[in-house]
Amino acid sequence: MSNIIKLEIYRYDPEKDAEPSMQAFEVPVTKAGMKLLDVLNYIKWHIDGTLTYRKSCGEGVCGSDGLNINGVNGLACITPIAGLKQPIKVRPLPSMNVIRDLVVDMEHFFDQYRSIKPWLQADSPLPEHERLQSPEERAELDGSYECIMCGCCTTSCPSWWWNGDRFLGPATLLQADRWLKDSRDEKIGERLDQLEDAFKLYRCHQIMNCMDCCPKELNPTKAIDHIKRTLLIRKS
Amino acid sequence: MNKDRGAAHNGLTDWYWQRLSAVMLLVLIPLPFALLCAVYMGVLDQFELLEIFSHFVPLLLHTLLVFAIIVHAYFGLKLIIEDYVPAALMRVPLTGVILLIMGTIGIWWLALIWAWGG
Numbered sequence: 001m002s003n004i005i006k007l008e009i010y011r012y013d014p015e016k017d018a019e020p021s022m023q024a025f026e027v028p029v030t031k032a033g034m035k036l037l038d039v040l041n042y043i044k045w046h047i048d049g050t051l052t053y054r055k056s057c058g059e060g061v062c063g064s065d066g067l068n069i070n071g072v073n074g075l076a077c078i079t080p081i082a083g084l085k086q087p088i089k090v091r092p093l094p095s096m097n098v099i100r101d102l103v104v105d106m107e108h109f110f111d112q113y114r115s116i117k118p119w120l121q122a123d124s125p126l127p128e129h130e131r132l133q134s135p136e137e138r139a140e141l142d143g144s145y146e147c148i149m150c151g152c153c154t155t156s157c158p159s160w161w162w163n164g165d166r167f168l169g170p171a172t173l174l175q176a177d178r179w180l181k182d183s184r185d186e187k188i189g190e191r192l193d194q195l196e197d198a199f200k201l202y203r204c205h206q207i208m209n210c211m212d213c214c215p216k217e218l219n220p221t222k223a224i225d226h227i228k229r230t231l232l233i234r235k236s
Numbered sequence: 237m238n239k240d241r242g243a244a245h246n247g248l249t250d251w252y253w254q255r256l257s258a259v260m261l262l263v264l265i266p267l268p269f270a271l272l273c274a275v276y277m278g279v280l281d282q283f284e285l286l287e288i289f290s291h292f293v294p295l296l297l298h299t300l301l302v303f304a305i306i307v308h309a310y311f312g313l314k315l316i317i318e319d320y321v322p323a324a325l326m327r328v329p330l331t332g333v334i335l336l337i338m339g340t341i342g343i344w345w346l347a348l349i350w351a352w353g354g
Contacts, residue, residue, distance in 0.1 A: 159319070162319055163322070196245055196247060197245065198244035198245075198246050198247035198318065199318070202247035202251055203318075203319065228248070228251060232251075232252060235248060
């Protein structure tokens with residue numbers, strides 16, 4: 001690997017720029033095993049302090065640095081530079097309004113998340129200590145509770161690009177499925193009523209971009225299919 | 237901000253029929269291909285082929301195949317229209333036109349094969 005990392009980064013300040021542009025940067029390799037976030041930090045701290053992007057934990061837990069890296073969505077903090085074709089093209093998450101450079105407006109994404117009421121709903125009286133689950137019931141949630149809501153899957157979904165105003169998208173539907181599977185939740189009927197919609201749920205055509213790009217290696221397509229099958233079982 | 241635009245509860249029905257018709261196609265499509273291969277290989281001539289289609293069971297299978305093709309094509313086109321035509325004022329009439337066309341083709345096809353069989 002060369003000692004220089006070449007990048008082209010999407011730059012756009014809606015208050016100043018008429019249109020977006022790609023800016024080239026060259027960054028020295030400062031340590032072994034550099035991640036893309038290390039490179040962005042280097043640019044921010046040593047080359048161009050105006051470069052704007054989100055970051056927080058730097059360990060693939062908070063989900064704030066979701067970016068489009070060489071055409072594939074992923075988290076900058078866990079994407080190794082080694083193996084990325086150079087110049088590395090870094091763009092904001094697709095189909096989102098850009099606030100500045102690599103920072104996108106996530107409001108609609110989280111509005112959709114809130115719409116599925118992602119919290120435990122139960123009418124039965126609260127037990128003395130807590131609502132218990134057996135290990136088997138808890139295991140049902142594996143593969144969905146790990147989602148960090150980075151938006152990589154939803155913004156890689158063509159169905160969400162075309163119908164993002166109504167289609168809930170893979171991340172939200174994965175979470176919807178998580179609450180359907182939760183043995184403690186008592187509002188399955190209401191949740192299914194809300195999901196049974198040609199646009200909210202059935203825009204998923206199993207393209208599987210969501211599964212390909214998920215940084216946590218989750219499978220939203222499978223979760224969406226599970227919701228469809230649950231609706232079918234309810235009907236029949 | 238309330239963004240809820242109501243529900244379109246036809247999603248499950250469309251999904252169910254599209255998958256059911258896909259399974260029917262998977263089972264039925266090889267049959268006409270096998271017959272065509274038999275004709276091309278000289279095992280059957282055209283009159284023998286027509287003779288096969290004059291019996292009840294082949295006619296029934298042919299009818300099911302036509303039904304599966306029409307249903308699958310209609311729901312496939314409906315999905316494409318729903319994906320790419322956001323305005324309901326255009327989407328709903330367009331879906332109606334597709335239904336009309338597919339229905340006409342289906343009825344014409346069935347009339348043809350049952351008249352032929354008869």
